[in-house]
Amino acid sequence: xxxxGRDFLKLLDFTPEEIQYLLDLAADLKDKKKNHIAHDYCxxxxxxxxxxxxxxxxxxxxxxxxxxxxxxxxxxxxxxxxIGKKETIADTARVLSGMFEGIExxxxxxxxxxxxxxxxxxxxxxxxxxEFHPTQILADFxxxxxxxxxxKGINFVYMGDARYNMGNSLMVGCAKMGLNFTACAPEEYFPxxxxxxxxxxxxxxxxxxxxxxxxxxxxTKGADVIYTDVWVSMGEPVEVWQERIDAxxxxxxxxxxxxxxxxxxxxxxxxxAYHDLGTEVGKEMGERFGRDHMEVTNDVFESPASIVxxxxxxxxxxxxxxxxxxxxxLD
Ligand code: CP
Ligand code: NVA
Numbered sequence: 001x002x003x004x005g006r007d008f009l010k011l012l013d014f015t016p017e018e019i020q021y022l023l024d025l026a027a028d029l030k031d032k033k034k035n036h037i038a039h040d041y042c043x044x045x046x047x048x049x050x051x052x053x054x055x056x057x058x059x060x061x062x063x064x065x066x067x068x069x070x071x072x073x074x075x076x077x078x079x080x081x082x083i084g085k086k087e088t089i090a091d092t093a094r095v096l097s098g099m100f101e102g103i104e105x106x107x108x109x110x111x112x113x114x115x116x117x118x119x120x121x122x123x124x125x126x127x128x129x130x131e132f133h134p135t136q137i138l139a140d141f142x143x144x145x146x147x148x149x150x151x152k153g154i155n156f157v158y159m160g161d162a163r164y165n166m167g168n169s170l171m172v173g174c175a176k177m178g179l180n181f182t183a184c185a186p187e188e189y190f191p192x193x194x195x196x197x198x199x200x201x202x203x204x205x206x207x208x209x210x211x212x213x214x215x216x217x218x219x220t221k222g223a224d225v226i227y228t229d230v231w232v233s234m235g236e237p238v239e240v241w242q243e244r245i246d247a248x249x250x251x252x253x254x255x256x257x258x259x260x261x262x263x264x265x266x267x268x269x270x271x272x273a274y275h276d277l278g279t280e281v282g283k284e285m286g287e288r289f290g291r292d293h294m295e296v297t298n299d300v301f302e303s304p305a306s307i308v309x310x311x312x313x314x315x316x317x318x319x320x321x322x323x324x325x326x327x328x329x330l331d
Contacts, residue, residue: 002331006123006326008125009134010126014176022138022318022321027142029324040070042069046072046073050077058106058128059127062323069320071323101122102323104124105125106129131168134173137169137173139315139317140173144156147307152208154180155222156180156182156224157227161233162191167191174199175200186214216257220260222262226265228269267301267303271311275295277292
């Protein structure tokens with residue numbers, strides 16, 4: 001397997017064998033890190049990290065992983081750089097290609113990261129767009145594999161806003177790797193019909209399945225993993241909270257759903273999560289709408305079934321695998 005020079009823009013561009021290879025590499029790099037074994041496979045290289053939206057996990061993962069691989073990293077945001085205001089993506093791509101060995105981009109439309117990759121002559125990695133969040137799915141799958149020892153045949157249920165980056169990417173990932181994917185939401189929050197059709201076709205090759213369901217109890221029966229994400233994503237206007245709470249309130253993850261699932265079912269979330277009133281937005285929205293949580297109750301979030309922090313740590317190991325595989329000579 002050789003992924004050197006490849007972009008990492010969305011999972012649809014990768015075969016199940018390539019995804020498997022990235023997960024195996026991430027597991028190996030995690031093991032090396034835990035055992036203090038050096039793995040500076042990209043010594044002397046540098047990466048540019050463009051963040052047009054905020055981040056804790058993804059930014060820290062890229063920075064720590066770059067450091068562990070022996071690389072320098074430069075963080076760029078729209079406030080402190082020329083990107084978007086005075087310089088196009090195409091020009092930025094060509095400027096950064098002359099100074100860096102790889103470029104990460106987090107921002108709005110998938111077309112922007114695609115454009116960056118078109119004009120850059122170094123690998124470009126998608127750190128989240130409105131449509132896809134592929135590095136998150138690698139972390140999620142490494143976590144599921146660590147927990148259950150396998151991916152194939154896992155009953156994976158995604159609750160909530162399934163038409164955005166997380167719902168789309170998890171559906172693609174499950175289709176590729178042979179999991180049974182269920183999106184549970186009101187119909188208007190189902191993923192795009194064309195993407196659903198494409199994933200059904202992929203799943204028919206991998207032994208996985210794709211199901212769309214509006215009933216939370218029916219969806220979660222027999223679930224091994226119940227996953228959710230925020231109801232209002234970065235870049236969406238604050239005005240949509242009311243309609244999201246009305247539409248998605250019945251799709252919150254609570255103990256009743258966890259009890260309805262298979263024995264040993266785990267709870268996962270890409271984070272950040274609104275599980276209590278401990279954040280500025282959580283408090284403001286909670287008070288406005290009379291709720292002490294949004295997409296997941298605090299008891300589920302804090303329960304032993306919740307593996308969200310293991311999942312968050314795995315962001316770093318999997319992002320490191322993506323950078324090492326696309327930049328280094330690993331053989
Ligand atoms: N899950 C995730 O992408 O987290 P950040 O927004 O903190 O990077
Ligand atoms: N759907 C969320 C994911 C955050 C990791 C967002 O785009 O804000």
